[in-house]
Amino acid sequence: MSKVKDPFVRIVKRDKIHPLLKVLFYCIAILAALTVGGVLLIAIGVNPLVLYKDMFTIGMLGSRFAYKSVEGLITIFVPLLITSLALSLSFKMRFWNIGGEGQFIIGALAAATVALKFGESMSSFSLLLLMFLSAMLAAGIFGGFVALLNVRFKTNETLMTLMLNYIALYLLRFFGETQAPWNFYLSDESVRPVFQKFAETAYMPTISIGKFSLNISFLFAVAICVGVYFYLKKTKHGYEISVVGDSANTAKYAGMNVKKIIVRTMFFSAALIGLAGGFYVSGAKVLSTSVTNNVGWTGIIVAWLSKLNTFAIFGVSLLISIMQYGAQAASTQFPIIDSNFADLLQGIILFFVLAADFFIRFKLVFRKSAKKQGGKAA
Amino acid sequence: MAAEYAIELRNINKSFGSVAANKNINLKVRQGEILALLGENGSGKTTLMNMLSGIYKPDSGEILVDGKIVSVNSPEDAKKLGIGMVHQHFKLVDIFSAADNIWLGAEETTDKSAKGKLSQIFLRNKRFTEIEKTAEKFGFQIDAKKLVKNMSVSEKQTLEIIKVLYYGAKTIILDEPTAVLTVQEIEKLFEILRKMKAQGHSVIIISHKLNEVLAISDRVAILRKGEYIGTVNTSETDELQLTELMMGKKADLNIRRSKVEKKQPLLEIRDLTVKNDEGAVAIDHVNFYVRGGEMLGVAGIAGCGQKELCEAMAGLRKIESGRMIHEGESIVGLPPQKIIEKGISMSFIPEDRLGMGLAPSLSITDNMILKKYKQNHLNPFVDRKTARKDAQEVIAELEVVTPSTEIPVRRLSGGNVQKVLLGREIKADPNVLITAYPVRGLDIHSSYTIYNILDDLKQKGVGILFVGEDLDVLMALCDKIMVLCHGKIMGVVHANKTTKEQLGLMMTGALDLTESDNGKPVGIAKDSNIKEGVQ
């Protein structure tokens, strides 16, 4: 018989972990990431404390226009939050919608079409309503179409949504770069092709609180967050989504129309992302080819980091927005730090948080401690 | 090999979180004996054996192999120590041949020469003959080139056994090997086990079926709620004593069968033909009926159309031809939802228990409401309040072991999963209950609980179709037994007028009673709701 030695370290699944310990792990991870980032920053001659301070206060400290930082944060937070929530709907069903980018663009494009075509002739309220409805409908059909192909012909939704991202992007670029009499998306004023600014009726209304003006879309996003929570947790639709995601066979056995559920959920998922696109252009007042700001991709990260938990999605997307906004705000002071470094820092933090996630689910058992245990028992 | 005991476990403890699965267990396995490990569901049998085979590591305690203290950190280690385990859920690659499945985990060759190493890299055709040779040594018949996905359950199990033998296992652990086998297959398996014992192998067989334990083992070790109760010699014990040791109390081993007055046929099946997933005919022009207050047993070798029949009646499978009449109304072509609403409830326990009927990641509460969440169309919200109440009732009535109603079903042990499934079907208050293998993998206590529940339902006038595998149970519990063979009905017999031998012959197709019954058509009720000539 061969003699078997204990391995130096083993990975053991944890059964339970105290919620406080969980929080502690995440805090340690963020601190560790900041430490690593700090070493890098010192190496290039930047004081990390100054940078971190500005980053996590999104540059509000000692600023003349601190309220502008909050406004700016909200403009990147709202689309990310809505997109992540929407993605969690389809992910919960194990339907891999990675077409957030494309659906966002289609939503933005639809809203812009309405804004440019009817901006002059409609009242603000009805125009905005029409913009957002058409954004949802267009994106919903764009995404629902993939689900339809999936249930009819068993096409792969991952590939389909991925490829449609590029179709949407190049469609947008086509409108953005083609100067022609029919192309109402472009400005008449400019000789170079630039997108036409919307009429004022298409602007997202804001609520003024002193100097600070709160974009209404923020309130909608919070409402959508609560709505998605109730939709998934309390409604029959939400229940169907979790059953289909868990076991399609069981869903069929229970008499559910699985195909219908898949198409419907994907439609809602895409429609919500389209709405986020509509909100965004209405706030920006004009289209652009980089309208998505990568929310379709970042949203996937947010959804998974949050384990598809609706309220965690709120927290994680807020954190990522603060990092994105704050890193840029902080790095303006240091000529040596460009946006790539800010991205790098975000990457380090994400990496450590994922590592913490691993240590929350598993623990390492070293040989020494195993021996000790054995000794005690003997 | 001087040590008296092939395996010795000393003071083994293992906890999962706050639950102690094994408490201070001492167990000895002699060289060349068949030891049965007996215990109810959740008594810690599988956990203990998983530690022996390197899947878990004990929190404390010692494992001795041939008298020496060893540490088993992985299945790889166990393999080196000559311990092999055949799990309840087979660990085979479906698209590989039998030989390749064995080859996959084969030990590195001792031949360290370049040629030897090279032979490791390439798949040689020799592997097929080599494996067949090993099989022959132990008296197995196996086609080494057959793909696993084309194998029957019994063949897969045989392959698993050959695998551990090929890897040189001296001690073989079988986790509930008979749960998935037919009577005939079980006999064959026991033959093999005896042969292995004769060649000096030690065998540990995990089971909760008393008759089998008594038939095969030399000694029986009993676990109860994670604790070691003791070991008895098989020759000196009987069913009653074992049950008492296992359950900690005296038990009544008689299955109750109430007499209920005959009622109208509730569900009538005429000329039903159904195809399986591969497109072959699975149910072939079948006639039968179930009356209210009657339990009709269905006997048959595994995979001869039971699943397709159940699915067809639940609306999950397309019907090629024939009629299904429920209380005078056709249910052919109705969607599953409508059939559920009519009060026809179907529960099929597949081999993996979770495949159909339950959503593993959802809580007990959420699973409880699976079939009726749609009730009250006007309310868009799921009624979890009632579901929670149902869940609590099922947990209480069927003695489901769970910390709460909100635990995901996959975290429950196999028996408890089944109780949840069956509990839900009963809660749905059906008038026809189709239940397939409801006690598959359950211990005695749980099984009896379920038999009694079914009998209670029958008394209430529910028509029950009971698809079973244990002929003793079918004969004791059901009123009539219908025997299927390759999708055809071999006859319907009265349970108290038949014998195991007769049923066995019909199951294999050797006896066909459909033609010998004085021209009286089999499976067609005298007081049928179906008016002839009306299609």
Next chain:
Amino acid sequence: MKKVLSIFLALVMVVLCFAACGKDDANKDDGKKSDFLVGAVYINSQNDTAGYTFAHHNGITKAMEQLGLPKENLRIVDNIPEDTQQVSEAIDKLANQGCKIIFGISFGYIEAFAEAAEKPEYADILFSHATGYKSNDKNFNNYFGRIYQARYLAGIAAGLKSLELGNNNLGYVAAWGTEYAETCSGINAFAMGAQSVNPNAVVHVNKISTWGDEAKEKAAAEALINTYKCCVIAQHCDSAQPQLVATDGKVFGCGYNSDMTAQAPTAHLTAPVWHWDVYYKLAIDTAMNDPENFMSKVGIYYGGLKEGFVDISPLSENCTAETKAIIEKVKAMMVGGEWDVFSNVQLSIAKDGTITKTTAALKDNKGAEVISADGNTYFAYNKDTGALEAVDGGKDACDGVIKGSMNYYVAGVQEG
């Protein structure tokens, strides 16, 4: 677990120590008198080592150095795409920092800059937008340069080379053609420069329809050499690819943006270049010392050879001494304001350097008059109808046409 934690805590301590030291150093540096902050929004990375963003970054830092402003006083938000929302956010960040003048270098920033300038809270901040056409009378200007003047000079160098080689075919790799006045005026100026010394010169334009794509630039230059046997390859695109192709094809070339002699020593003649620091120095200086009069002193900036804002790179050894003399002469005429390219006066220059002025209408390659013989009317094609129409403003329309509405090629230019 404890061990891991202690190692981690030790690390944190070390970092904090370092950080504390770092802070001291930073404080020492801050003793400067000036706290005037300059903001900039870049389309690419500030750490680029070539290209458009690099040229502007270089210009700003050079100007600040000359004005004695420390490097730290430049606040940058970079990698900002032409998305109004994102540019607005970038402007907010720079305003938050306290920047008093904010530059935006890319054309697509125009809307965000125009909006920001109108915000009352930003009334004391100056906004300056490169290559745009919008402005206001308080705190928002735009700036660009008469690069066509430099292109005319490069055209002379190319024309003389074609005479020398006896090959009248010149090639021009252009990002865009008549779609943009910027490219169109550059092509015309180059052609007119070449024709001033070689009346038979023909400029073949190969349009790649993008501002930067090295593969397309290379392919376009190769096509010009293979199809038209061009002997000089000029360019209006980002990379040095066309010059490298010229080297391989044993022909000559005129680069753009930077002196490309280093990349193509045997082919390169000269390149029209920008001196962004000239503008940035003026703008920052005025913003710092006399912000009230920024619009009157700097205003809508359109500098040329005279201001030193545009120029050509030093002529390489591939040009003759006569070439140099002629170019100096013509340059002096433009610096002195005696003559400019787009007017009713055309130059013809003999080999010995004699310059003859001819007053005549300027005609496009379809034979239509685009500048009237009296020099008082400028024409452009109507985008929708395609008809040639006079541009409002008479003689004063000149700059507007060059910057905005020129959409024709002069005689001797062929596209395709």
